[in-house]
Amino acid sequence: MTGRRVVVTGLGVVSSLAPDREGTWAAMLAGRDGLGPLTRLDLPLEPAQMAGQVPLDARRHQTLCERMALLALVEALDGFHPGGDPGRLGVFQGAGTSGLPVAEAYLTERLAGRRGRAAEAAYQSPCTVTDALARRLGAEGPRSTVMNACSSSLLALGQAYERLAAGELDLAVAGGAESLCRTTYAGFSCLKAVDPKKCRPFSRDRAGLNLGEGAVQVLLEPLDLARARGATIFAEVLGYGASMDAHHPTAPHPEGEGAARALTMALRLGGLDPASVDLVSAHGTATPANDGAECLAIRRALGTAADSVSVTSTKSQFGHTLGAAGAFGAAAAILALRDQVVSPTLRLEDPDPACDLDCTARVARERQIRAALVNAFAFGGNNVSLALRRWEGR
Amino acid sequence: MSETRLVITGLGLVLPCGDGLDAARASLAAERACFADLPEALGMGRGAACTAFAPAGIIPPMQLRRLDRLSRFAWVAAHRAFEDAGLDTRSSGERVAVCVGTMSGGSEASEAFMRPYLQRGPEGASPMVFPNTVANAASGHLALAFGLKGPSATFVDRENAAFTALEQAARWLHSGQVEAALVLGADGLFPLLLDLCRGTRMLDRHGLPEAGSGRGFLPGEGAQAFLLERASDAAARGARPRATLWGLASRSAAEPSVEARSRALMAAVAALGGATPEHRVGGASGLPRLDVPEAALAAQHPHWPRAVHPKLLWGEFAGSGGQLLAAALLRQGGRTLVTAPASSGAQFAALLEAASLETP
Numbered sequence A: 001m002t003g004r005r006v007v008v009t010g011l012g013v014v015s016s017l018a019p020d021r022e023g024t025w026a027a028m029l030a031g032r033d034g035l036g037p038l039t040r041l042d043l044p045l046e047p048a049q050m051a052g053q054v055p056l057d058a059r060r061h062q063t064l065c066e067r068m069a070l071l072a073l074v075e076a077l078d079g080f081h082p083g084g085d086p087g088r089l090g091v092f093q094g095a096g097t098s099g100l101p102v103a104e105a106y107l108t109e110r111l112a113g114r115r116g117r118a119a120e121a122a123y124q125s126p127c128t129v130t131d132a133l134a135r136r137l138g139a140e141g142p143r144s145t146v147m148n149a150c151s152s153s154l155l156a157l158g159q160a161y162e163r164l165a166a167g168e169l170d171l172a173v174a175g176g177a178e179s180l181c182r183t184t185y186a187g188f189s190c191l192k193a194v195d196p197k198k199c200r201p202f203s204r205d206r207a208g209l210n211l212g213e214g215a216v217q218v219l220l221e222p223l224d225l226a227r228a229r230g231a232t233i234f235a236e237v238l239g240y241g242a243s244m245d246a247h248h249p250t251a252p253h254p255e256g257e258g259a260a261r262a263l264t265m266a267l268r269l270g271g272l273d274p275a276s277v278d279l280v281s282a283h284g285t286a287t288p289a290n291d292g293a294e295c296l297a298i299r300r301a302l303g304t305a306a307d308s309v310s311v312t313s314t315k316s317q318f319g320h321t322l323g324a325a326g327a328f329g330a331a332a333a334i335l336a337l338r339d340q341v342v343s344p345t346l347r348l349e350d351p352d353p354a355c356d357l358d359c360t361a362r363v364a365r366e367r368q369i370r371a372a373l374v375n376a377f378a379f380g381g382n383n384v385s386l387a388l389r390r391w392e393g394r
Numbered sequence B: 001m002s003e004t005r006l007v008i009t010g011l012g013l014v015l016p017c018g019d020g021l022d023a024a025r026a027s028l029a030a031e032r033a034c035f036a037d038l039p040e041a042l043g044m045g046r047g048a049a050c051t052a053f054a055p056a057g058i059i060p061p062m063q064l065r066r067l068d069r070l071s072r073f074a075w076v077a078a079h080r081a082f083e084d085a086g087l088d089t090r091s092s093g094e095r096v097a098v099c100v101g102t103m104s105g106g107s108e109a110s111e112a113f114m115r116p117y118l119q120r121g122p123e124g125a126s127p128m129v130f131p132n133t134v135a136n137a138a139s140g141h142l143a144l145a146f147g148l149k150g151p152s153a154t155f156v157d158r159e160n161a162a163f164t165a166l167e168q169a170a171r172w173l174h175s176g177q178v179e180a181a182l183v184l185g186a187d188g189l190f191p192l193l194l195d196l197c198r199g200t201r202m203l204d205r206h207g208l209p210e211a212g213s214g215r216g217f218l219p220g221e222g223a224q225a226f227l228l229e230r231a232s233d234a235a236a237r238g239a240r241p242r243a244t245l246w247g248l249a250s251r252s253a254a255e256p257s258v259e260a261r262s263r264a265l266m267a268a269v270a271a272l273g274g275a276t277p278e279h280r281v282g283g284a285s286g287l288p289r290l291d292v293p294e295a296a297l298a299a300q301h302p303h304w305p306r307a308v309h310p311k312l313l314w315g316e317f318a319g320s321g322g323q324l325l326a327a328a329l330l331r332q333g334g335r336t337l338v339t340a341p342a343s344s345g346a347q348f349a350a351l352l353e354a355a356s357l358e359t360p
Helices: A021-029 A064-077 A100-111 A118-123 A127-137 A149-165 A182-190 A223-228 A257-269 A288-308 A322-339 B021-029 B061-066 B069-085 B107-124 B137-146 B158-174 B191-199 B231-236 B258-270 B288-300 B322-329
Strands: A006-014 A035-037 A050-052 A089-095 A143-146 A171-178 A214-222 A235-244 A277-282 A310-313 A371-378 A382-390 B006-015 B096-101 B152-155 B180-187 B222-230 B243-252 B279-281 B335-340 B346-354
Touching: A006 A021, A006 A064, A006 A149, A006 A223, A006 A322, A021 A322, A064 A127, A064 A171, A064 A214, A089 A127, A089 A149, A089 A322, A100 A118, A100 A182, A100 B107, A100 B191, A118 B191, A127 A143, A127 A171, A143 A149, A143 B158, A149 A171, A149 A214, A149 A235, A149 A322, A149 A371, A149 A382, A171 A322, A182 B107, A214 A223, A214 A322, A235 A257, A235 A322, A235 B137, A235 B152, A257 A288, A257 A371, A257 A382, A277 A288, A277 A322, A288 A371, A322 A371, A322 A382, B006 B021, B006 B069, B006 B158, B006 B231, B006 B322, B069 B137, B069 B180, B069 B222, B096 B137, B096 B158, B107 B191, B137 B152, B137 B180, B152 B158, B158 B180, B158 B222, B158 B243, B158 B322, B158 B335, B158 B346, B180 B322, B222 B231, B222 B322, B243 B258, B258 B288, B258 B335, B258 B346, B279 B322, B322 B335, B322 B346
Parallel strands: A089 A143, A089 A171, A277 A310, A277 A371, B096 B152, B096 B180, B279 B335
Antiparallel strands: A006 A214, A006 A235, A035 A050, A143 B152, A171 A214, A235 A382, A371 A382, B006 B222, B006 B243, B180 B222, B243 B346, B335 B346
């Protein structure tokens, strides 16, 4: 898409590593993860008891998702109070579970023969978070809540980009928030997709994912307006691609066919030469099916340029944050572009030969990063890739 | 957005008033409500259920087993829309997007998954049911069924999710990323939804919702599928447009008061231009937070035609706004203004012009 150039001018992160962006990033670069024993949910019969938990709790009338999303927004704004026409401020969110813990609590009460808090459950729909962010921002422009499972928040970033590039908005907030809940924990567990140990993306012996929680909010603006107000520019957004596999309800296409189309579309719409891509912030779930197919997709899209690209997976630090996962991947890429350093894929001791790319094993690596791609794939065969470029002051 | 004209070339409906466009048209013309006591499997109370829904012959039995109620509706509605548009997607699937709007997507399966899990622990968890707990399960099923490989998005913006879906589809068409987009509104009834609505006293206890009564709404279900194309592409393949989408606008309220939502709805309508519509479709449901903005709009435009409110006939969340768009397409000729207030997110307005029914 051509039009106004769009830049990232704010980034807020609430993660299982730290309650803020720089704390999270420093811990990632230091090789730490936020994974630990599952304590938020009481599921003693589940074989896997590992999760990436944020040390915050829900409040009365405020889900944990909403609380984390608002904290991330405050950090992304960094004291900035957007003015101008509120109709040109948009909020785009990707959601996964959102208010599901409240619905689970209600169902538990009802099964026990009690009344339960129906109002609490009824009003905690996924768009409650979107509305809360819009209220905080004073936004009266477009607002949407996309639920594409694990690619939700990356698509939300794409939506924000295309509206800004089209000149329809002056500012947008995009991202996602996710909290642990029983439905997803039990669900991935019954699919045998959860690793009882810490997950190992791209490893030969990878045995599944860990679930995680957290929130990322990204502030996006047209370049001219960002410059005019003297905003700090983290990176430039170039475009995104999206596709469906039409292959299987839950499993990715084994050769990464649909994912490769999303990557190729992101390159084309972003005007990026594959040779200029130095980083792929991968979906990298550590499930046997995903990682090999994703590496094949990266090869298909980048061709020989894949030999020199660095790949990393944030799942090794945070677990799989589902609806927020794409935004976490984007945050890692944005900060990598800013600081010219790739965060590591932790616990990658024995790489799978099927993942024959440089997957940044165990330690962070300083290198030139001109452009980055971010991947998020999902149930239903949904694929999204976002193209970003280093901001070099022009 | 650019000014490329978009047309709807395919329409497929699954509604509580019965199968087919004629049944829907008759229900709308007579303003005949479809509420009745619900079958026990769907929940306790009154609602508008698709009791005559018959997917046999469209959904293969093996697939039918794996689908939740909403996905079944979506599949049949999509099948009818593609058939109506005369579009075979098997060869062009990469150029077809899917945009779904739903309030209840994934929720029916979430209840079906969690109920036995909470009662019996991990042995009650079904790996067959879990994949349907995501809101975008329907779009995944549609991709498989019709070979759709373009971009996809599922929106959950309460009453107006289908409008958000339409907006995204229009954007992908305008940008040239796809040649066609399947837009769907789809919702299914399930017991926990009824239980929740009753618990919050949002349901009309008189059995028939009425705009402005303040008594509440009644739930409904169904799916509405629209095949959206650029007018030039439709003409090139000889497709007959059912309707032209002349405009779509939204505005949100920064704070949740009904006054702010009313102002936002009026701003969305104003963004479409000031022309007097020939027909009106409104989003009143019996719930004050939706009825008041509609009433305020009508008071500001006393010369406008009286609005028909499909939610009073087919129920709320029965397509999350898709039922309003369907009603506009069932009109014969003339421009229809659709106004869609919502309790959350953006307030929408759309201007559609349906072709004459006799048009070959």
